Amino acid sequence: MDKARPVLEMTGISKSFPGVKALDQVSLTVRAGTVHALMGENGAGKSTLMKCAFGLYHPDEGTIKVDGQEVSFVDARDAMDHGISMIHQELHPIRTRNVMENIWVGRTPYKKVAGVKWVDEKKMYNDTKALLDKLGVKLDPRTMVGTLNASNCQLLEIARAVSYGAKVIIMDEPTSSLTEIEAELLFKIIKQLTDEGVAIIYISHKMDEILRISDEVTIMRDGKLVGCWPASEMTQQLMVSRMVGREMTSQFPEKQHKPSDEVLLDVKNLTSAVKRSFVDVSFQLHRGEILGIGGLVGAQRTELMESIFGLRPIASGEVWFKGEKTNIKCAQDAIQLGMALLTEERRATGIVPMLSITDNTVLANQTAHTKQYTGGGFFLNEKKRVDDAQKYVDLLSTKTPTLKTAIQYLSGGNQQKVLLGRWLLLNPDLLILDEPTRGIDVGAKYEIYCLMEKMAQEGKSIIMISSEMPELMGMSDRIMVMCEGHKSGEVQGEEVSDERIMMLASTYIDSENAAKAAKA
Amino acid sequence: MLKEKFNLRKFLANNALYVIMVLMIVVIACISPKFLSVRVLRDILTQSSTRIIVAMGCMFVILSGQADLSGGRMVGLAAVISGSLAQQSTYYLKFWPTLPELPVIVPVVVSILVGLFVGCANGFIVSKLKVPAFLATLGVQMILYGANCLYFNKAPNNSQPLGGFLPSFSNLGTGAIAGIPILIIIAVIVMILVHILLTKTCLGKEIFAVGGNAEAARVSGINVFKITMITYGIAGACYGLAGCLEATRTGSASSTYGLSYELDAIASCIVGGCSASGGVGTVPGVFFGVIIFNVINYGLTFIGLSSYWQFVVKGVIIVAAIAIDVRKYNGKN
Numbered sequence: 044m045d046k047a048r049p050v051l052e053m054t055g056i057s058k059s060f061p062g063v064k065a066l067d068q069v070s071l072t073v074r075a076g077t078v079h080a081l082m083g084e085n086g087a088g089k090s091t092l093m094k095c096a097f098g099l100y101h102p103d104e105g106t107i108k109v110d111g112q113e114v115s116f117v118d119a120r121d122a123m124d125h126g127i128s129m130i131h132q133e134l135h136p137i138r139t140r141n142v143m144e145n146i147w148v149g150r151t152p153y154k155k156v157a158g159v160k161w162v163d164e165k166k167m168y169n170d171t172k173a174l175l176d177k178l179g180v181k182l183d184p185r186t187m188v189g190t191l192n193a194s195n196c197q198l199l200e201i202a203r204a205v206s207y208g209a210k211v212i213i214m215d216e217p218t219s220s221l222t223e224i225e226a227e228l229l230f231k232i233i234k235q236l237t238d239e240g241v242a243i244i245y246i247s248h249k250m251d252e253i254l255r256i257s258d259e260v261t262i263m264r265d266g267k268l269v270g271c272w273p274a275s276e277m278t279q280q281l282m283v284s285r286m287v288g289r290e291m292t293s294q295f296p297e298k299q300h301k302p303s304d305e306v307l308l309d310v311k312n313l314t315s316a317v318k319r320s321f322v323d324v325s326f327q328l329h330r331g332e333i334l335g336i337g338g339l340v341g342a343q344r345t346e347l348m349e350s351i352f353g354l355r356p357i358a359s360g361e362v363w364f365k366g367e368k369t370n371i372k373c374a375q376d377a378i379q380l381g382m383a384l385l386t387e388e389r390r391a392t393g394i395v396p397m398l399s400i401t402d403n404t405v406l407a408n409q410t411a412h413t414k415q416y417t418g419g420g421f422f423l424n425e426k427k428r429v430d431d432a433q434k435y436v437d438l439l440s441t442k443t444p445t446l447k448t449a450i451q452y453l454s455g456g457n458q459q460k461v462l463l464g465r466w467l468l469l470n471p472d473l474l475i476l477d478e479p480t481r482g483i484d485v486g487a488k489y490e491i492y493c494l495m496e497k498m499a500q501e502g503k504s505i506i507m508i509s510s511e512m513p514e515l516m517g518m519s520d521r522i523m524v525m526c527e528g529h530k531s532g533e534v535q536g537e538e539v540s541d542e543r544i545m546m547l548a549s550t551y552i553d554s555e556n557a558a559k560a561a562k563a
Numbered sequence: 564m565l566k567e568k569f570n571l572r573k574f575l576a577n578n579a580l581y582v583i584m585v586l587m588i589v590v591i592a593c594i595s596p597k598f599l600s601v602r603v604l605r606d607i608l609t610q611s612s613t614r615i616i617v618a619m620g621c622m623f624v625i626l627s628g629q630a631d632l633s634g635g636r637m638v639g640l641a642a643v644i645s646g647s648l649a650q651q652s653t654y655y656l657k658f659w660p661t662l663p664e665l666p667v668i669v670p671v672v673v674s675i676l677v678g679l680f681v682g683c684a685n686g687f688i689v690s691k692l693k694v695p696a697f698l699a700t701l702g703v704q705m706i707l708y709g710a711n712c713l714y715f716n717k718a719p720n721n722s723q724p725l726g727g728f729l730p731s732f733s734n735l736g737t738g739a740i741a742g743i744p745i746l747i748i749i750a751v752i753v754m755i756l757v758h759i760l761l762t763k764t765c766l767g768k769e770i771f772a773v774g775g776n777a778e779a780a781r782v783s784g785i786n787v788f789k790i791t792m793i794t795y796g797i798a799g800a801c802y803g804l805a806g807c808l809e810a811t812r813t814g815s816a817s818s819t820y821g822l823s824y825e826l827d828a829i830a831s832c833i834v835g836g837c838s839a840s841g842g843v844g845t846v847p848g849v850f851f852g853v854i855i856f857n858v859i860n861y862g863l864t865f866i867g868l869s870s871y872w873q874f875v876v877k878g879v880i881i882v883a884a885i886a887i888d889v890r891k892y893n894g895k896n
Contacts, residue, residue: 397775397843406772406783406785416765
C-alpha cells in the first residue's frame with residue numbers, strides 16, 4: 044500500500060458562523076494507511092473542520108479533494124458514498140434494535156419476491172458476522188444495542204463505518220468513554236484498518252494515546268492551523284505548548300493542601316436498592332482531602348456517588364456527614380447539608396440547553412438559597428444573578444459571547460465550566476466530581492485542577508471519579524478503587540501506581556467471569 | 564460580531580407569526596375596510612379574553628415540558644358550576660331552587676378552586692403515578708365531561724342550558740370600566756401576573772429549568788414533583804376562571820362549553836413560539852398566538868366567508884407557522 048498517497052486533502056478551508064470565524068484558512072492532508080491526529084483546545088475548530096469534511100457543514104472558502112478529485116458534499120450521506128465516515132463523540136445508536144439492524148440501517152439487504160422487498164435476515168446476519176469477525180469484535184449480531192455498554196457501542200459504530208467501505212474514518216474522542224483495556228482493543232482495530240490502507244483522523248485530548256498510535260499530528264488553535272508534524276518528532280510538552288500557544292510547565296498544580304484528621308464524610312456499609320449495583324461499600328473522607336475513585340466503566344462508581352447525593356435509592360447502610368447521621372432523600376437534602384455533585388453526563392443531567400449562562404449558573408443556588416436572590420421577598424434580584432454568573436465566568440475563564448447566550452451554543456469544555464460554576468456557587472463543603480475533565484482540553488483541565496487544589500487548601504473536601512489514570516494519580520491524596528460494585532481497595536502515598544490500581548480495578552472481574560462460566 | 568445585511572428571508576422566518584397576521588388583516592381590510600375600527604378591535608379582544616386565560620394556563624404546562632388535554636372540558640365544568648351558583652332567585656328553572664342569591668365572588672372563587680383541584684389531580688397523576696401526560700389528561704378530560712353531564716342533568720335542570728344569571732355576574736362578561744370591557748381587563752391582569760411570575764420569580768426560573776431538562780433540574784435540587792403540581796395547578800385555576808368568565812360572557816352555560824378549547828390553546832402556545840418539548844416560551848408570543856386565531860375567526864365571518872373555512876385556514880396557519888419556525892432554528896447551526 045502506498046502510504047504517501049494523500050486520500051483526503053482539505054485546502055484553505057474557512058467557515059464563519061454569525062459572530063465568529065470558526066475556521067480561518069485551514070489545510071489538512073491525510074495519507075492512506077496512516078493515523079492522523081488532530082489536536083487543539085476546545086473551540087479550536089477541530090469539530091467544525093471535521094464536519095466540513097463529513098458534509099455536515101459547507102465551507103465558505105477552500106477546496107476538499109478525495110483521491111485527488113475535487114468534491115463538494117451535499118450531506119453526510121454524500122460524504123459516506125465518497126468513502127468518508129465519521130464516528131461522533133456522542134453516539135446515537137438505535138437502542139431498541141439489534142446490532143445488525145444498526146449496522147445496515149438505511150441499506151437493509153433484501154430479497155425481492157413478488158415485487159415486494161423482503162428483509163434478507165440471513166444475509167444480514169452473515170454479513171454482520173463476517174464484518175465483526177474481521178474486526179475481532181466479539182459481539183452477536185442479534186444482541187439488542189440497548190444492552191451494550193459504551194465501548195461496544197463504539198465498536199459497533201466502527202464496524203458500521205467499515206461496512207461502508209470507508210477510506211477515511213474520522214474518530215472524535217473515541218476513547219473518552221472507554222476504559223484502558225477497551226481502548227487497547229480499539230487501537231488494535233485501528234492498526235488493522237491502517238494496514239489495509241484506511242486513513243484514520245483521530246481527535247483526542249489524550250496525548251499519550253496520540254504519541255503511541257499516530258503517524259502525523261496536526262495542531263489547531265483558535266480556528267487556525269498551527270502546523271503539521273510527524274508524530275515521531277513530537278513530545279507531550281511540544282504538543283501542549285503548540286496547542287495553548289504558551290509553555291506549560293506542569294500538567295498538575297503543586298500539591299500544597301494538607302488533609303486534616305477531621306472526618307467529613309463517613310459512609311458505612313452502603314448497599315444500593317438496585318440489583319447488580321454497589322454492595323457494602325464503606326469509606327471515609329477527611330476535611331481538605333481529595334479522594335480519587337478509580338475503576339473500570341461499570342464499576343458502579345457513579346451509582347455510589349449519586350446514591351449518597353440522594354438521586355438513587357439505598358437499601359441499607361449509613362451516611363454520616365459532619366459528624367451526624369444523614370437521611371438524604373433527594374438532591375435538595377444533600378445540597379442543604381453542603382454537598383454538591385457535578386454529574387458525569389453533561390447533556391443528560393447537567394445543562395438546561397436553551398437557558399442562558401446566567402440561568403444555568405444560578406440554577407442550584409437560587410433554589411437552595413432563594414433568600415440570597417429575593418431578600419425574603421417575591422422577586423428575584425436580577426443584578427445579583429448576573430453578578431454571580433459573571434463571577435464564575437471570570438473565575439473559570441469561560442469563553443462565551445454574553446451571559447445571555449444559551450448554554451447549548453458553547454463548546455463542551457465551556458459548558459462544563461458553567462456547570463462547575465453552578466456547584467461552586469453553593470460554596471459546598473463536599474464537592475463530588477464525576478469525570479470532571481472528560482472531553483475537555485488541556486488548558487481548561489489545568490484550570491479545573493488548580494481550582495480543586497485551591498478548594499482543598501480552603502479545607503473543602505473533594506471526591507473525584509476519574510477513568511484517566513494520570514489525573515487520578517496526579518490529583519488525589521488517596522484513591523479508592525471499585526470493581527463490579529465492590530470496593531476493591533484503597534491506595535495512597537508510595538503504593539500508588541498504574542499497575543496496582545489496574546489490578547484492584549479488575550479484582551472481581553476474573554472471579555465473576557469464572558463463576559459465570561461455571562454456571563454455563 | 565460580523566455585520567449582517569438585512570436578510571428578508573431571515574426576517575420573515577423570525578417574525579412569521581406577525582407577518583402572517585399583518586397580511587391577513589391587510590387582506591381582510593381590503594375586502595372590507597370597516598374591519599379597521601376600534602369596535603372590531605374591542606370585539607376581537609373581548610372574544611379572545613377567555614381564550615387568552617386558557618392559553619396562559621396551558622402555557623405553564625407546556626413550559627414545564629408536559630401536555631394538558633383537560634383544559635376545554637374544565638372550562639365547560641367551571642362554566643356550568645359557576646352558572647348554577649349565580650342564578651337569580653326568580654328564575655323559573657333555577658338549578659338549586661333553595662339556594663339564596665350569592666355574592667358574585669362565590670361562583671368565581673368556586674370555579675377557580677375546582678380548576679385548581681382538577682389541575683393538582685392532573686399533576687399528581689403525571690408526576691407521582693407516572694402516567695404519560697398526554698394519556699393522563701386525556702383520561703381526566705373524559706372524567707370531567709362525564710361529571711359535568713351528570714351534574715348538568717340533575718333534576719330539575721335535566722340538561723337545559725343555564726340562564727337567568729344575576730346582573731352582577733353577567734356584568735363581568737358584558738360590562739366595561741372606562742370604556743374597556745372588564746373581560747379584557749381581567750385577561751390583561753392575568754397576562755401581567757403570568758409574565759411577572761415566569762420572568763421575575765424563582766418559581767418561574769424553576770419551571771423553565773424543569774421544562775428544559777428535568778433531570779438536570781432534579782440534580783440541582785429542584786423538586787420536580789412540586790413544580791409539576793404547581794404548573795398543572797395554575798393551569799387548572801386558569802381554566803376554572805376562564806370557564807366562569809365564558810358563562811358571564813355568553814349569559815348562559817351548558818355541558819358542551821369549552822369543546823376543543825384545549826387544542827386551540829395548545830396551538831396558540833406553539834404558534835406563539837413555545838417549544839413543544841418545554842423550556843421555551845413567552846407571554847407576548849402566546850398572546851399573539853391567541854389573537855391570530857381570533858382574527859381569523861372574526862375576520863372571515865366579517866367578510867362573510869363560511870365558518871367552515873375558518874377551520875381550514877386555522878389548520879393551514881398552524882402547519883405553516885411551525886414549518887417556518889423549524890427552519891428558524893435550523894439556520895442557527
